[in-house]
Amino acid sequence: MKTFSRRNFLQVMMMSGAASTVFSSHSLLACTNRIQKSRLGIVLVGLGYYSTDLLAPALQLTKKCYLAGIVTGTPEKAEKWKKQYKIPDKNIYNYQNFDQIANNPDIDVVYVVLPPSMHAEYTIRAAKAGKHVFCEKPMAMTVAECESMIKACKDNKVKLAIGYRCQHDPNTREYMRFAKEKTFGKVQMVACGAGYFDPRTDHWKQKKALGGGVMYDMGVYALQGARLATGEEPIAVTAQHFTTRPEIYKDVDETTLFQLQFPSGAVATCHTSFGINMNYLQANCEKGFFKMEPFSAYSGNQGSSSQGVIQFPLANQQAKQMDDDAETILANRAFLVPGEEGLRDIRVVEAIYQAARSGKQVKL
Numbered sequence: 001m002k003t004f005s006r007r008n009f010l011q012v013m014m015m016s017g018a019a020s021t022v023f024s025s026h027s028l029l030a031c032t033n034r035i036q037k038s039r040l041g042i043v044l045v046g047l048g049y050y051s052t053d054l055l056a057p058a059l060q061l062t063k064k065c066y067l068a069g070i071v072t073g074t075p076e077k078a079e080k081w082k083k084q085y086k087i088p089d090k091n092i093y094n095y096q097n098f099d100q101i102a103n104n105p106d107i108d109v110v111y112v113v114l115p116p117s118m119h120a121e122y123t124i125r126a127a128k129a130g131k132h133v134f135c136e137k138p139m140a141m142t143v144a145e146c147e148s149m150i151k152a153c154k155d156n157k158v159k160l161a162i163g164y165r166c167q168h169d170p171n172t173r174e175y176m177r178f179a180k181e182k183t184f185g186k187v188q189m190v191a192c193g194a195g196y197f198d199p200r201t202d203h204w205k206q207k208k209a210l211g212g213g214v215m216y217d218m219g220v221y222a223l224q225g226a227r228l229a230t231g232e233e234p235i236a237v238t239a240q241h242f243t244t245r246p247e248i249y250k251d252v253d254e255t256t257l258f259q260l261q262f263p264s265g266a267v268a269t270c271h272t273s274f275g276i277n278m279n280y281l282q283a284n285c286e287k288g289f290f291k292m293e294p295f296s297a298y299s300g301n302q303g304s305s306s307q308g309v310i311q312f313p314l315a316n317q318q319a320k321q322m323d324d325d326a327e328t329i330l331a332n333r334a335f336l337v338p339g340e341e342g343l344r345d346i347r348v349v350e351a352i353y354q355a356a357r358s359g360k361q362v363k364l
Contacts, residue, residue: 040108040326041068042134043091043101045122047077050136051113054298056085058318064326068106071098098122102129109134109326111163115204116211120145123160127152132329134322136163138216139342143350146343153339161325161335162342164224168321170312171301172228175283175290179231184306185286187230187266192281194221194296195255195273201248205274213252215352219272220345221296223352225281226260226268227344229290234260234268234348236363239356244275258352 042065044051059067069091070081078092091106101107110126111134112119120140126133133153139162140146153160166172179187195218204210205217213219227233239258243249255273262268271278279294281303288306295301298317303310314320328335348364355362 037108038330039063040065040132040329041106042066042109042111042322042326043069043071043093043107043131045071045098045110045112045126046114046118047072047074047081048113051111054318055111055113055322056081058316058322061316061319062323062326064323064330065109068108069093069101069104071095099125099129101126101131108132109329111322112136116141116216117209119211120149123149124152127156127158127160130156130158132159132161134161134163134325135339135342137342137345138211138220138349139339139346141211141216141346143343143347146339146346150339150343159329159335160339161328162337162339163321164337164341165298165317165321166221166224166296166301167228167337167341168324169301169314169317171292171303171310171314172295174310174312175281175292175295175303175305176228176231178283178285178290178305179229183285184288184290186264187283187285189266189284190226190229190268190282191270192222192225192229192268192295193271193278194218194225195271195276195278197277198274206248206252208251214272214274215253215256215258215349217272218274219256219258219270219349219352222270222272223258223260223345223348225295226270227348229281229283230262230264230266230268232262232264232266233344234364235263236261236361237348237351237355238361239352241356249274253356256352256356258355260348 044055047070056067067085069087071093072078073095081087082092093101109132112122113136114122116138119135123133123135140149205212237258237260239256241253241256243254245254254275258270260268279297281295282291290305292301292303324336351362351364
């Protein structure tokens with residue numbers, strides 16, 4: 001059987017006219033690189049705490065992907081990362097020349113690690129550049145933005161994963177299994193909380209225009225906990241906002257309580273806060289229980305059930321997430337956490353804000 005080099009493949013496609021009718025030049029280049037690669041190059045967009053302290057170190061441990069480049073608006077950060085991770089100049093971008101990644105075969109995946117108000121824009125631009133996308137949570141600010149991101153990726157034939165690291169954690173997978181298999185019968189009640197005390201007074205998480213507010217941040221974890229513990233989507237919500245620091249949380253929620261009803265009759269009471277430390281999940285079922293504390297930490301998630309201890313070791317949560325997603329792209333499979341999962345959460349988040357404003361139950 002005749003084999004083709006990358007150059008042979010391009011020449012054949014160009015001669016046949018297929019490249020001009022089926023692929024854009026950048027998507028053809030990306031396609032041929034993906035055929036040959038065993039590891040995918042990731043560019044991190046936004047070099048804040050999560051990229052600096054968690055994703056970049058995790059990318060030193062991954063087997064299916066690696067840190068190929070960065071996008072930053074701060075020259076000092078660019079220089080520091082260049083030296084620390086030996087990133088070539090051609091793989092360092094800013095927000096003005098970002099779209100030029102379309103012509104860079106080193107980059108297969110754009111990881112959007114920006115404030116939520118920027119997620120839709122950079123996901124769509126990455127898709128148009130012919131790159132797969134990993135997008136941090138929350139997926140976006142609105143259902144409409146989520147839908148536009150999913151459409152852009154489908155239209156450009158690239159994949160979209162949401163950075164729900166916990167769904168890659170075997171401890172989370174275990175309580176998801178309990179819900180799916182009804183190990184202890186139907187789930188009847190869930191209590192879930194995710195929060196921490198944030199001492200900052202001038203951060204994007206406290207600014208509405210940038211996507212601030214606790215419900216978009218820690219609230220997504222509490223919502224995920226209830227959804228995953230029941231294995232269902234909520235059909236109605238009520239919610240309340242509170243603050244003890246109104247001088248800081250002027251435009252966004254500091255603490256939110258919300259209640260969910262599910263089709264099976266299960267109910268969930270959830271708490272999330274930038275003023276209270278908490279990280280727990282408990283589900284009471286017909287024939288038993290399961291609980292986790294912590295349930296959504298970066299490491300050390302553990303718990304117990306009517307069957308015993310839940311404690312599966314995991315070396316690095318972010319590395320597993322990125323390796324899982326990279327392997328999915330290489331094998332051309334469906335993501336564990338696709339864009340549609342992020343959309344499900346934002347649909348409920350919008351309803352929670354509506355319920356808090358109105359003081360009435362909102363049906364989904």
